[in-house]
Structures are given as structure tokens and as C-alpha cells.
Amino acid sequence: MYTLIHRDKHSSARRGRLQTAHGTVELPAFMPVGTLGTVKGVEIGQLQQTGAEMILGNTYHLSLRPGEDVVRDLGGLHQFFGWQGPILTDSGGFQIFSLAKLMRLDEEEAVFRSHVDGSTIHLSPERAIKIQETLGSDIAMVLDHVVALPNERKVLEEAMLRSVRWAKRCKQTADGRQQTADSDVYQQIFAIVQGGLDADLRRQCAEMLAELNFPGYAIGGLSVGETPQEMYDTIDVTVPHLPVDKPRYLMGVGTPLDILNGIERGIDLFDCVMPTRNGRNAMAFTDAGPIKIRNAKYQRDDRPLEETCSCPACQRSRGYLRHLFMADEMLGPILLTIHNLTYYQRLMAGARQAIEEDRFLEFKNRHEKTTCCH
Helix, strand or coil: CEEEEEECCCCCCEEEEEEECCEEEEECEEECECCCCCCCCCCHHHHHHCCCCCEEEEHHHHHHCCCHHHHHHCCCHHHHHCCCCCEEEECCHHHHHHCHHHEEECCCCEEEECCCCCCEEEECHHHHHHHHHHHCCCEEECCCCCCCCCCCHHHHHHHHHHHHHHHHHHHHHHHHHHCCCCCCCCCEEEEEECCCCCHHHHHHHHHHHHHCCCCEEEECCCCCCCCHHHHHHHHHHHHHHCCCCCCEEECCCCCHHHHHHHHHCCCCEEECCHHHHHHHCCEECCCCCCEECCCHHHCCCCCCCCCCCCCHHHHCCHHHHHHHHHCCCCHHHHHHHHHHHHHHHHHHHHHHHHHHCCCHHHHHHHHHCCCCCC
16 A cells, blocks of 8 residues: 655655555665575675665566475565565566577467576466465566567567556456455555657556556666666656556666656656675765775775765775775675665665655755766
8 A cells, every 4th residue: 555645846756655564665765686585695684774674576586496385385485585574576577578588478478498497487477476476475566578678669569568468467367366265465466567768658558557456556678778868758758647646666777866866757666786786796885976995095995985874884994895805705795785785775765855855856966966876
């Protein structure tokens, strides 16, 4: 259930709240990515300390390893992860794009050749919902058809219309199972708007999905080859056609700057591997700009990454953190990952407060003037 708390007076930014079966998420929010049941390099207790309230898992990957039945037998996704807060599971639609060389697709389903053992995996809309119900996530995504950008309009239209048809099948499956005795998991289903960079296709898709009255709506198929401005333009033409009383999720995005631009345009929820991946590769986000900690100039730098950050990484010097990476010690990637996740959550908390005080654009502009977002 979504509650709109406040609209910024000078932008489309929204301060909201999302209630799930495993707790409340303050919006706008950023979800750390835990594709395979773990946010890479971070133990659950450390993850909680970053301020994260909801995390993301992946239907396709968890169905391969360890298998949804194994997760169920080990107590469900929350017990398996060790995370008692809300969890969103992606449906596997992105893998239709990212694993295209291992996949064939028709109207009924996508068929993958496992990248793990070469076995055949059938993923239909009905199967995607069944897996997510078995996993026990709080929010399940419909199965959609993601294609590369840029692309021909015919390809975009076919993928968009298929995504709508698949969304209907997902909703019918979820609604039907909720009426049976074997389904006691309260799970919200979010639809996904497709249509590439074509404004008319995005509008059509949003309007058709809005008529189906899903609990939430995502904008998918972005951050797959387009420019940042093309992504912002696509958000601009899509958001006005989404219900105002439902949460809006921009999938797989992104940089701090992309997130702030999304919030300005009315987006509530984000996820991306950027803070964890960059942390593992020795790059730290800070309010003064990115720090590439392997740089020789940090060898004798006794300052923390950020004076105002209380994360474990900022309790040590830049010189020490550089040493960890240069010595190939695993603690280096762990500490920078924790720092980056803390930075993202601090950014979101600041955005929420700024919206409440009708100064979001000032907040966004202040962050844009640094190089932290690139």
C-alpha cells in the first residue's frame, strides 16, 4: 500500500511511504542489489547499518541457484537471506536482454540455456509469478520483454505489446493463486512499462497497464544503451500516464545524478549495482566527488573518505584503505562497498527531507555542482 505524504512545490518530487508484509519503506528509496541472496561483500547486519530498508533479489538467478524450492524449504527468502525487511524480486525480464545469446523467445515464454550447467530453463509469465511466490518476496515484478536501445520502432512496439500481454497473464496468475488455500503470502505485483525511447509507445504502455490496476508501476528497459538525457526524456513522457496513488520504480538506475533526476520527475524507487560494484573496484562516492583510492596521492593521506560519514570505512584513513587495495586484501572492497551504500542511503534521506521542506531542487543543484554524481 502506497501513501503520498508530500509533494515538493517546485518539482514533481514526491515524499511517500510503501507498506509491505515485512515492513515500511520510506520513499524515495534506493534498494541495494542482492541478486543471488547476498549484497556482495556485505553481511546483513552491516547492510542494515547503512540505512537500507528494502533489498532486491533476482527470480532467474535464484531459480537456478539454489532453486526456489530450496529457498522455500530453508524458510523462504527472508529467512534464507537473513533479512527481515521488505524484499523485491525482479522477474527475469532483464535476462531476456542481458542473456540474449543464451535465450529464444516466443509469445508463450522465454527459454534459456543455463549459463551455470547448460540445462534448459523455461520462463513464462505464469512461471515467473510462481517462482516469486515460492521465494516469498514482498514485491514481485511481472515478466517483461526488454530489448536493446536504440532499436527499430517495430521491434520496440512488439516487445511493448508482448510486455502488456504478459503483465495481464502475471496478474491473472497472481489473482488466481491468492484465492486458493495454498497461497498465504501477501505479495504485491508491480507492472513494467516498456516502449524504448518512443514517447507514444511509452504512453500507450503506461495507459494500458494503468487500466489493469496493479499495486505499483515500474519504468523498465532503460540504462541499456541510451544517453542520460534520453532516459530523462523517457521518464518525462511516461510518469504523467502512471497512477498518482501508486509507487513508481525506475529499474536498474543508477548514478547519484540519475537518481536525483528521477526523483525530480516523480520516481519513488531505485536499484543499481553501481555502489557495490564501484566499491569493489576501489571507487568511493563522496559529497566532494568520487575518490579513486588506488591513486598514489592517497598513500600518506591520513584523512577519512568523508569527515561527516560514520561508516566503518570512514573510521580509517585514506592511506589505510589504499593499502588494503594495493595489498589485495578483501577488507578493502568490503569497506568501500559499505561506504558507498551508506552514501546512497544518506543521499536518499537528504532527498526525502528536502522534499518535505519544498527545497528539493536546491538539494539536487547543490549535489550537481560537485562531481559526485558522474
